[in-house]
Amino acid sequence: xxxxxxxxxxxxxxxxxxxxxxxxxxxxxxxxxxxxxxxxxxxxxxxxxxxxxxxxxxxxxxxxxxxxxxxxxxxxxxxxxxxxxxxxxxxxxxxxxxxxxxxxxxxxxxxxxxxxxxxxxxxxxxxxxxxxxxxxxxxxxxxxxxxxxxxxxxxxxxxxxxxxxxxxxxxxxxxxxxxxxxxxxxxxxxxxxxxxxxxxxxxxxxxxxxxxxxxxxxxxxxxxxxxxxxxxxxxxxxxxxxxxxxx
Numbered sequence: 001x002x003x004x005x006x007x008x009x010x011x012x013x014x015x016x017x018x019x020x021x022x023x024x025x026x027x028x029x030x031x032x033x034x035x036x037x038x039x040x041x042x043x044x045x046x047x048x049x050x051x052x053x054x055x056x057x058x059x060x061x062x063x064x065x066x067x068x069x070x071x072x073x074x075x076x077x078x079x080x081x082x083x084x085x086x087x088x089x090x091x092x093x094x095x096x097x098x099x100x101x102x103x104x105x106x107x108x109x110x111x112x113x114x115x116x117x118x119x120x121x122x123x124x125x126x127x128x129x130x131x132x133x134x135x136x137x138x139x140x141x142x143x144x145x146x147x148x149x150x151x152x153x154x155x156x157x158x159x160x161x162x163x164x165x166x167x168x169x170x171x172x173x174x175x176x177x178x179x180x181x182x183x184x185x186x187x188x189x190x191x192x193x194x195x196x197x198x199x200x201x202x203x204x205x206x207x208x209x210x211x212x213x214x215x216x217x218x219x220x221x222x223x224x225x226x227x228x229x230x231x232x233x234x235x236x237x238x239x240x241x242x243x244x245x246x247x
Contacts, residue, residue: 040072040073040074040075042070042071043072043073043247044068044069044070044246044247045068045069045244045245045246046066046067046244047066047068047069047242047243047244048064048065048066048067048242048243048244049064049065049242049243050064050241050242051063051064051065051238051240052067052087053204053235053238053240055188055190056190056200056202056203056224056226057233057235058233058234059085059087059088059089059099060085060088061088061089061090061233063088065085066085066086068084068085069081069083071083073107077106077107077108077109078104078105079104079107080102080103080104081104082102083100083101083103084098084100084101085098085099086098086099087125089233093131093132094129094130094132096125096127096134097127097128098125098126099124099125100126101121101122101123102122103119103121103122104119105117105118106118113146114143114145116141116142116144117141117142117143118140119139119141119142120137120138120139120140121137121139121140122135123135132161133161134160134161136160137156138154138155139154139155140152140154141154148175149171149172150171151169151170151171152169152172153167153168153169154169155167159192160195162195164192164195165194166192166195168189168190168191169188169189170186170187170189171186171187172184172185172187173185180209180211181207181209183205183206183207184205184206184207184208185203185204185205185206186203186205187202187203188201188202188203189202190202192226192228195228195229196229197227197229197230198226198227200223200224200226200230201224202221202235203223204219204220204221204222205219205220206218207219213246214243214244215244215245216241216242217241217244218239218240219239219240219242220237220239221235221236221237221240222235222237222238223235223236
């Protein structure tokens with residue numbers, strides 16, 4: 001269900017949108033996972049991506065990343081899960097090589113064109129060096145209309161363990177164009193001004209194709225060039241290829 005949890009049909013992204021066949025695909029910047037929407041079940045996805053980009057920022061410093069997600073969706077709409085990725089983030093306060101996210105929430109999907117998701121997410125970085133802990137929590141709220149248009153809102157009061165507020169929003173649209181193909185685009189805004197980083201916009205456009213349990217995603221990322229500590233990881237004009245296998 002989830003590939004880096006988000007809401008609004010990105011459970012972190014984390015996007016629960018029914019796109020192909022009997023599956024709900026979750027894609028976060030090219031990472032994809034699938035689940036059947038009918039009954040309680042476990043699901044998972046393994047992804048190899050040429051670059052891990054999240055909200056317009058490079059998380060793997062231009063290198064490929066290996067990712068794994070596991071989750072459980074109950075037929076009441078409640079869900080829990082875990083998602084992990086290799087990363088490469090370095091600063092004066094320490095280094096981070098692994099991201100491990102835990103999440104839980106509720107997904108509302110009645111017999112209507114409207115669906116909604118609320119997610120509580122814990123970002124953690126096991127093995128991080130230095131004395132500072134970057135771990136923090138985020139609340140995500142999202143909604144989708146007719147499985148094609150979605151919005152996601154995120155809020156944290158402790159960004160990267162700095163006791164600073166950050167807010168995020170994203171609008172996304174996706175359109176099936178053939179039996180296995182989907183095109184999509186997104187526009188988002190990240191506000192980390194409380195942590196001395198400028199507000200900035202980020203966007204992406206791309207296409208994905210699903211064949212059996214394999215999904216291929218090719219996506220172009222760009223942004224408004226944030227300053228502060230985010231400037232060194234700005235993902236401007238990046239083409240990313242991801243291959244995911246659902247299980």
